[in-house]
Amino acid sequence: MTDQRQQDSLSSDPPWLIYGLGRSGRGVARFLHGEGLAAEWLDANPGAEDQALMQELGFQPGSLDRRYQTVVAAPGVPIDHPDLLALQSSGAEIIGEVALAARQRPGVTLVGVTGTAGKGGTTTLTAQLLRAAGVNALEGGNIDPPLLDVIDRCEVAVVELSSFQLERIAGTRFPVAIITNLGIDHLDRHGSVENYHAAKLHIADGQQPGDVLLLPPAMQLQGEHLRGLLALPQARHFDPARLALSDGTPLLDPAELPSGIHPANAAAAVLATEAALLVLGREVPDLAGRLTQALRQARPLGGRFEEVGRWRGVQFIEDSIATRTLAVQSALEHARPPIVWVVGGRDKGAELAPLRETAQGRVRQVVAFGEDGPRFAAELGLPSDIITAQDGMAAMQAAVAQAMTHLPEGRGTVLLAPIGTSFDLYRNYQERGAAFRQAVQEWTAAQPAPGDRP
Template sequence: MNPTEPVLIYGLGRSGRGVARFLAAQGVRADWLDARPSPDDEALTTALGLTPGDLTRSYATVVAAPGVPIDHPDLDTLRASGAEVIGEVVLAARMRPTLPMIGVTGTAGKGSTTVLIAHLLRVCGLNALEGGNIDPPLLDVVDHAEVAVVELSSFQLERVPGLRLPVAVITNLGVDHLDRHRTVDAYHAAKLNITAGQEAGDVLVLPAGLDVPTRATVCPFEAVHLRLVDGSEVLPLSELPEGIHPANAAAALLATEALLRHLGHPVEVEVLAGGLRSAQPVSGRFETVARVGNVQFVEDSIATRTIAVQAALERARPPIAWLVGGRDKGADLAPLRRAAQGRVSRVIAFGEDGPALAAGLGLPSTTVVGADGDDTMQRAARAGLDALPGHGTVLLAPIGTSFDQFRDYKARGDAFRRAALALVHATTETPA
């Protein structure tokens, strides 16, 4: 990349700010465009000396944020003037070509699998850092890592021309983001870009039975055992820590082995077994955040994909008071109706599309309405507790996105956590 030619950063936010910091540190001139920059965005661009961009200018490279649709009219205009549109992952790969990267995608489990791979690599003695769709942005870690483990969303994978990964992981393929991709085929096509640039000698880890076009060596995993490619058992499933999903562990194990072999690093079964035993679940992924008597409150705010919500329903201890709401993004409810049968005693609907989602599920429901997100979640948690017979699970696996009432899924999860802890406090107070 020629430092004398300006790069256009299209879309700021978390990813775009990472791009801005990285380019400024490399001495690369950059302009920026964002339809709704936050005060933090504008302060950062001013501090870094970035110039507001202009669609009438000619740019060789545009780094677009994941939230910007690939067919956005402005990106079409820039491409028509000769610009190449890429994302932060390709920028990292081009600017740091010797940095090994593992890419992880999937409809569910990609964040947890990303974190687990990085953990296993660190246990094996490598300075592995995670980034990308998961915090922090990838470009914030590339100069501090020996290996980068990158969570890749379908949005990011729309803009990865020429990306070649020595190891790629597909955790699963379900249905998601139809509000953006419009069809399941288009969504899956974006996901499969993770292997489009792979060649013979590279490795693709994916679920057994999933057939995808690739030139890479395929390493299938199953959630019934934790084995290396040669069949050596690393750890019995019974010894996995609570909260670590077997499928994520099986995929992470094979990906870690593949990267170690790619680097010529020894693969030691006992070291990997110790890494699995010491693994910690990612906060906010099916996490028990409180207990009131024999009722547990489980936060899975990130569960907005059908496959992830289904997994939460299957793992939660019945009877379940299921908190459903937010903004619907086209979820397939049929599998959820089946998963809920005999397990869910009541749906607690909240937020913009909660009542419609509850109606589509066809289960007994209660709708709560609050003054704001925090108040709504307090009412929902209380209604969930009241709906149970003194035991079971209040489960936040909301189906809808958080953007109707919260900044993001983490803020929604934090609100649920506060609400659950408030109920613990209220039920343990000693009367005066």
């Protein structure tokens, strides 16, 4: 709860407006209620859970005819939504949950992580390394839980940031910021690659002298006006081929990382952890030893290139969230060949040409399912099988069984890196990943034990 001076400065007359409920809006509502602030809400299609929470908190529906001082908009609402433009023209400031958290909890150090691919894995790994160094660190933001659900329980919040969230951070300071990579995504929202990259680069807007911005060794930016980022004095590059502290102290060979931990994510997380410790003014005895041990024990984020089963020498890798070209390309590069690649879902505009190149010599067969799976298979130009089942679980069971017919020698990888979104047959990528896991478990359980006769 804020003190009285903060409470007075956060006028509840006019009330705050929560625009867009769902996961983010519920977090905002709980936080504002905990601060003792009055709020109203607007949502074009509120779910039953949302309405029940608003009623429980005593928050009433708002109106576009009412004047608000601050509107906290959900990330999924476009920045140029007519309602938001109307509210803004009437004098309201439009912010997001990240800016709200930063303003209300200035004592919490924020480590920001964004990128086209790898931001979730880097976020969770950075938090794990900070905890190993003795820091009370928690992850949140674009991944579960929302930032506002953890901000009061940590001294450092490691925040995964989508381009949507970064449109509304209003100069929020991230003393340590990471851009994992930049590719092409969300053109339906941003309109162009230049606009998408510009949204991502807002992560550095609030940085001050002495802050750290971590970038991949070779990052190409669309638009000449964005190239100045690479010349910022706080910009440093992480090296995926070398896990070491900033002074060169080695940690471990990237090949020793646990399955599902990407070397680039690990390299960025190590330097971010070291930078955050400097921000906190904290010296950690044998930091290299602690981080090495933590990296060996690191846990991958579920749904991100995670081994979910094994049969003889075949690995089953679930990367259900891999719908961006960079993420799929990374999965193909790190899976052990020969690969049977399971693709499908609803097309979101991923570039397939780079994937064709990466797959050459590594992918033995494509198994395609779902709405746009057959088209993916055709455009990839690789040997393929088409699964026609229209039930999500049945489609995944058939895909796993068919994939295994192409690995009779009992070695290689069945890789779910689907390219398309999950919304054709599943509620979300987590449900799609869970279906893959279940299908793998069922298939392996049905195989005869070694030595059994068929």
